[in-house]
Amino acid sequence: MSENLREQLLLLPAYFQGHLLLTLAAITMGVLISVPLGVWAEQSVRVKRPLLAVVSIVQTFPSLAILALVVALLGGRIGFLPAFIALTLYSMLPIVRNTVTGLESVSASVVEAARGIGMSPHQILREVKLPLAMPVIVAGIRTAMVWTVGLATLSTLVGATSFGNYIFTGIQTRNLVAVTVGSLASAALAVGLDGLIAAIQWLLEKRNEAVDSARLRSIRRSVYTAIAVIICIVLYGLLPQPRADFIVAGKPFTEQYIMVGLLAAELEEAGFKVEQRLGLGSDVVFEAVSNGTVDLYVEYTGTIWSSYMNQQGNPGREAIRTGVIDYLERQGVVTLGFTGFQNRYALAMRRDRAEELGIASIEDLVPLAGGLSAGADLEFFGRSEWLRLRDLYNMDFSNKLTFDPSLMYTAVVEGQVDLISAYTTDGRVAAFDLVLLEDPRNALLAYDAMLLASDAAAANPAFVQAVDSIIDRISDVAMRQANRLVDVDGESVNAAIEYLRPRLRSN
Amino acid sequence: MIELRNVQKSYDGGATLAVADTSVVVERGEFLGLIGASGCGKTTTLKMINRLEEPSSGEILVNGRNVLGQNPELLRRNIGYVFQGIGLFPHRSVAENVAAVPHLLQWEPDKIQARCEQCMELVGLPFAEYGQRSPSQLSGGQQQRVGVARALAAKPEVVLMDEPFGALDPITRSELQEEFKGIQRSMDLTVVMVTHDMTEALLLADRIAVMREGVVLQIGTPYELLHNPQHDYVREIVAMPRQRAKRLEELMRDE
Ligand SMILES: Nc1ncnc2c1ncn2[C@@H]1O[C@H](COP(=O)(O)OP(=O)(O)OP(=O)(O)O)[C@@H](O)[C@H]1O
Ligand SMILES: [Mg+2]
Numbered sequence: 185m186s187e188n189l190r191e192q193l194l195l196l197p198a199y200f201q202g203h204l205l206l207t208l209a210a211i212t213m214g215v216l217i218s219v220p221l222g223v224w225a226e227q228s229v230r231v232k233r234p235l236l237a238v239v240s241i242v243q244t245f246p247s248l249a250i251l252a253l254v255v256a257l258l259g260g261r262i263g264f265l266p267a268f269i270a271l272t273l274y275s276m277l278p279i280v281r282n283t284v285t286g287l288e289s290v291s292a293s294v295v296e297a298a299r300g301i302g303m304s305p306h307q308i309l310r311e312v313k314l315p316l317a318m319p320v321i322v323a324g325i326r327t328a329m330v331w332t333v334g335l336a337t338l339s340t341l342v343g344a345t346s347f348g349n350y351i352f353t354g355i356q357t358r359n360l361v362a363v364t365v366g367s368l369a370s371a372a373l374a375v376g377l378d379g380l381i382a383a384i385q386w387l388l389e390k391r392n393e394a395v396d397s398a399r400l401r402s403i404r405r406s407v408y409t410a411i412a413v414i415i416c417i418v419l420y421g422l423l424p425q426p427r428a429d430f431i432v433a434g435k436p437f438t439e440q441y442i443m444v445g446l447l448a449a450e451l452e453e454a455g456f457k458v459e460q461r462l463g464l465g466s467d468v469v470f471e472a473v474s475n476g477t478v479d480l481y482v483e484y485t486g487t488i489w490s491s492y493m494n495q496q497g498n499p500g501r502e503a504i505r506t507g508v509i510d511y512l513e514r515q516g517v518v519t520l521g522f523t524g525f526q527n528r529y530a531l532a533m534r535r536d537r538a539e540e541l542g543i544a545s546i547e548d549l550v551p552l553a554g555g556l557s558a559g560a561d562l563e564f565f566g567r568s569e570w571l572r573l574r575d576l577y578n579m580d581f582s583n584k585l586t587f588d589p590s591l592m593y594t595a596v597v598e599g600q601v602d603l604i605s606a607y608t609t610d611g612r613v614a615a616f617d618l619v620l621l622e623d624p625r626n627a628l629l630a631y632d633a634m635l636l637a638s639d640a641a642a643a644n645p646a647f648v649q650a651v652d653s654i655i656d657r658i659s660d661v662a663m664r665q666a667n668r669l670v671d672v673d674g675e676s677v678n679a680a681i682e683y684l685r686p687r688l689r690s691n
Numbered sequence: 692m693i694e695l696r697n698v699q700k701s702y703d704g705g706a707t708l709a710v711a712d713t714s715v716v717v718e719r720g721e722f723l724g725l726i727g728a729s730g731c732g733k734t735t736t737l738k739m740i741n742r743l744e745e746p747s748s749g750e751i752l753v754n755g756r757n758v759l760g761q762n763p764e765l766l767r768r769n770i771g772y773v774f775q776g777i778g779l780f781p782h783r784s785v786a787e788n789v790a791a792v793p794h795l796l797q798w799e800p801d802k803i804q805a806r807c808e809q810c811m812e813l814v815g816l817p818f819a820e821y822g823q824r825s826p827s828q829l830s831g832g833q834q835q836r837v838g839v840a841r842a843l844a845a846k847p848e849v850v851l852m853d854e855p856f857g858a859l860d861p862i863t864r865s866e867l868q869e870e871f872k873g874i875q876r877s878m879d880l881t882v883v884m885v886t887h888d889m890t891e892a893l894l895l896a897d898r899i900a901v902m903r904e905g906v907v908l909q910i911g912t913p914y915e916l917l918h919n920p921q922h923d924y925v926r927e928i929v930a931m932p933r934q935r936a937k938r939l940e941e942l943m944r945d946e
Binding site for chain 1: 772
């Protein structure tokens with residue numbers, strides 16, 4: 185077994201437990217809410233139309249948007265709760281709809297007979313309509329269950345543990361083993377839970393039949409075992425966990441995975457218990473550090489400047505630093521310091537091509553731009569930085585193409601485009617020997633990486649002391665090399681962390 | 692005793708008049724046949740007696756008490772009802788179907804069991820063989836008999852029957868008719884039975900009400916209807932069993 189696979193399988197119990205707990209909680213809550221709603225809707229047309237419309241609309245919302253909205257509504261709270269609420273909302277449509285359909289499909293003559301022999305409306309519902317609608321309702325629950333298991337992978341983005349941890353980390357760090365393990369585990373859980381519900385339903389249908397076949401007995405035994413296992417896992421998950429002293433979080437890309445691991449390693453060395461929240465959405469993690477659900481993460485000055493402070497201009501690196509620190513202070517977020525590297529946009533060219541054209545800075549591009557084609561990631565040409573670049577240098581490229589980041593590098597290497605909007609610490613800049621062009625007119629924003637901490641954590645001197653080792657210790661080159669190890673050389677995130685750690689100590 | 696006083700029932704806010712100004716008295720222990728063409732208001736009349744429908748005007752008394760003043764569920768548990776659509780509970784066994792009303796009345800389990808066996812025996816479906824089956828495992832006629840057993844299970848004094856023997860073959864049908872007539876006499880049941888079949892009505896009922904388009908044209912004993920029909924329509928519907936009886940007689944004489 186490969187080292188990588190072994191490393192992934194070690195994570196399986198924790199991810200499995202997180203995923204199972206989340207799914208079961210959401211489905212249970214979904215059933216508790218949706219079945220009564222469905223019963224209510226079936227009894228009144230005035231309820232039915234709007235209710236079905238609302239749950240259908242919820243379903244058409246992109247799942248990520250629902251997650252983000254729930255986090256926002258909870259005041260930036262991350263973790264289990266927002267994921268649970270979002271998944272519960274998502275599970276409702278099939279259950280409500282099937283409850284209504286199931287109840288409506290009960291034969292009118294049977295319902296009339298139930299009334300006619302003197303059953304109360306409540307008895308009719310409980311003893312006649314619900315049992316007869318049950319197969320349809322259970323089918324709805326099974327659909328919801330399969331959806332929920334799949335969607336639960338997204339909850340990683342709001343800081344809840346699930347098989348999504350495998351998938352998102354794997355995609356970003358190009359670890360296909362992780363992606364595969366995560367996807368297979370999620371699919372297996374969906375199939376398993378679906379089969380379990382089917383088996384329970386089958387047993388309930390057969391419970392009145394006197395026949396006790398071997399098949400029946402063996403299915404019953406498997407169902408009991410599965411339920412017992414699930415109960416154990418749930419109970420274990422509900423046990424009070426030893427609380428981490430600090431929670432370190434990061435966004436979903438390689439550099440952030442490395443930095444989270446590095447910060448955690450430093451804190452652990454100082455004797456703290458650390459919990460890592462990997463791959464959170466950008467807004468989510470910022471909210472979380474302001475409200476104290478996360479204690480530490482790495483952010484970039486340019487991101488705060490343009491996305492949170494909504495500043496249009498570029499007053500230069502130092503002014504941005506000062507402005508950002510000021511702003512963060514007002515938000516209740518403490519800036520512990522800068523790491524030393526910048527991950528900003530820079531125009532990059534293949535070295536031979538740059539030399540051939542005699543280009544070292546963007547200034548040199550101006551006379552040639554009309555004949556050059558440029559590639560960028562999906563958002564670059566829509567950002568104020570590109571507009572500023574265009575206006576300050578008064579140039580435009582003949583051809584502008586957008587790419588997924590990894591394809592963008594291939595495009596410039598293979599000469600499909602002349603230059604690209606690279607990220608300065610990207611490992612591929614080093615691997616493909618790209619030249620980063622100077623920007624004498626300061627069109628592109630500075631993106632100094634900085635350590636942001638919650639108020640509470642920053643008030644702890646031992647914590648501040650422990651992460652001090654990182655401040656101003658990581659150069660662009662070192663970070664680029666660490667990223668390269670993962671993104672280009674196929675090493676693990678741990679290898680990149682081990683690469684950086686000695687460099688924190690050497691003079 | 693059942694009494695309908697100037698009962699009227701309209702649907703669709705008065706657009707359809709299902710039952711028009713009907714007054715009928717069914718004495719205690721009497722067997723009333725209700726006959727008429729499809730859509731003439733027979734089922735509606737029956738349903739109003741146990742409040743499955745409420746009259747638009749007029750009043751209905753069962754054992755001297757206005758049905759509208761009573762809890763509808765308690766009223767219905769004390770009135771046996773055989774439904775036109777049979778309406779067995781498909782998720783319950785035959786025995787559970789028969790025991791449904793005693794169960795609602797919270798009888799002792801032993802008593803329910805005994806009564807259930809007795810009623811199934813009565814309609815010719817031995818408990819041992821049929822009790823644990825599901826209704827879907829019975830023929831249409833067998834299902835109809837379970838419907839009759841269910842109506843009788845709680846020993847009601849009043850039984851309403853909506854075409855209870857429709858799906859039976861002639862032999863089973865006449866056996867069951869005999870059987871039922873016997874039960875009705877011995878238990879002194881007050882029965883209103885809807886039927887399309889004039890012969891059945893003539894043979895079973897003490898009196899017959901002939902309905903047309905929501906109106907009761909004539910009520911009388913079989914003898915009165917046969918010998919003194921007061922309406923062309925009544926004459927018409929008693930003519931058929933008469934002719935048949937004549938024809939049969941001729942056939943037998945020719946032998
Ligand atoms: N819920 C209802 N809404 C509107 N009209 C109704 C309703 N129920 C019955 N009717 C109408 O009332 C009339 C009498 O119906 P009813 O069911 O009493 O007929 P019936 O004599 O039992 O006929 P059949 O022999 O076919 O069973 C019919 O014209 C029918 O269309
Ligand atoms: Mg009818």
